[in-house]
Amino acid sequence: MIIYRELDEIQDLKGCVVSVGNFDGVHRGHARLLDVLCQTAQKLGVPSLVVTFHPHPAFLLSPDRAPPPLTWLDRKLTLLSHAGVDRTLVYPTNQQLLEMSPEQFFQEILVTRLKARAIVEGADFRFGKDRAGDISLLKLMCSRQGIDCHVVPPVLFNEEPVSSSRIRQCLLDGKLRDATAMLGRPFRTVGRVVRGAGRGSHLGFPTANLNDVPTLLPREGIYAGIVPLQGRLYPAAISLGGNPTFEECQRKFEVYILDFTGNLYGHLLEVEFIEYLREIRRYESVDALIAQMNDDVSQVRTIFERYVAQAKSDHAA
Structure with missing residues (x-):
């Protein structure tokens, strides 16, 4: 897997299928999304690309309330590689990024810089300043640009969606088996x-x-x-x-x-x-x-x- 540490390192992309997210834990819900990402990229004949943020935006916005991560960065990158992802951009979280409106992030990053041919996200995806953009807005923007937008349904465990926050709480509560089941690994x-x-x-x-x-x-x-x-x-x-x-x-x-x-x-x-x-x-x-x-x-x-x-x-x- 090719790893980019800065957006400016990306020079050779003529198109890609992209997914944006923190991917903390790279759990079973992420695994389903990454599977769709890689399959879609293969069909279009372009690389699959994950955009993840480091550090988590919450550490800049409200460091006292930022959740402790489930995975450290190198481990996250290893798990993304094992999932079959071709390239990952570790986007440095800074104030400029946090001030981007949903429209700016979509147009400047996803369309102009990454040349996205398709975007794959979960139904609860949020983006842009104050998390103002949601999946409905993303689908509308993609439609206007002629970009495919794939919304991946959540993976359920005990009838509720698998999420990083649920796994985190299970670990804190001592429910190790439930956390393992949602992660898909210890x-x-x-x-x-x-x-x-x-x-x-x-x-x-x-x-x-x-x-x-x-x-x-x-x-x-x-x-x-x-x-x-x-x-x-x-x-x-x-x-x-x-x-x-x-x-x-x-x-x-x-x-x-x-x-x-x-x-x-x-x-x-x-x-x-x-x-x-x-x-x-x-x-x-x-x-x-x-x-x-x-x-x-x-x-x-x-x-x-x-x-x-x-x-x-x-x-x-």
């Missing part, structure tokens, strides 16, 4: 490994402590997860929260990677959340905590083996 985040107190090593469970996490994190608790590392997948026990047994209230993100030995300090570590195990609680003794952690690790290994076997079965089918 929730994944990333963080930089930093030095912690070293207590995990003394207990027999050396953990990677993660900071600088660019995404939302799920509800506090203990999770079974997977860490892709050095070309293979490792089962992982994940702790999100404090450590009340040692009177520590500060929320931490710790990952115990089973069957791995090595120095990860300073490295970026990606982590997938597979299953919620339990809440974090205080234990009366260190021995009781260790016994619980041994049980957690046993569960993690079982869940990991089941997950890998299911993935192999799905791939074979």
Whole structure:
């Protein structure tokens, strides 16, 4: 996939099929839209092109209320590429963009610069200053320009449309299975490994402590997860929260990677959340905590083996 970081980098387009959006999470609803995008582009013999914004416009308009993202930018671009998108423009969000009227954005960006032959969007698409443009206005503008406009119906989960905001709320509420179902894959985040107190090593469970996490994190608790590392997948026990047994209230993100030995300090570590195990609680003794952690690790290994076997079965089918 060709990635543009500025609009001026696009010089060779003689036409494209375009979809504009934040694509946060690149979830099942996005997947259906991207499928229509790529199929339409193939029929017209032009590239498919996604326009996504970085940072999310909400971070400029109301940073205190901006929702934490489900995916960091590099992960989003990887998922768009896996979906078959030919090109992506990462449009730098700035005040000039936010001041564009719907008519300006359509004419100056989509028609003049991108030479859109067709546009693919969802029914709830909004664009232009103050989100004044909606799908009805887009269809009218496309009709006047002779541009095809494809409106993709939403994907439903539990009889409601799949959306980034629903997935975000499910993660915050601890409904990991629902979030996974709507994403179409396990929730994944990333963080930089930093030095912690070293207590995990003394207990027999050396953990990677993660900071600088660019995404939302799920509800506090203990999770079974997977860490892709050095070309293979490792089962992982994940702790999100404090450590009340040692009177520590500060929320931490710790990952115990089973069957791995090595120095990860300073490295970026990606982590997938597979299953919620339990809440974090205080234990009366260190021995009781260790016994619980041994049980957690046993569960993690079982869940990991089941997950890998299911993935192999799905791939074979």
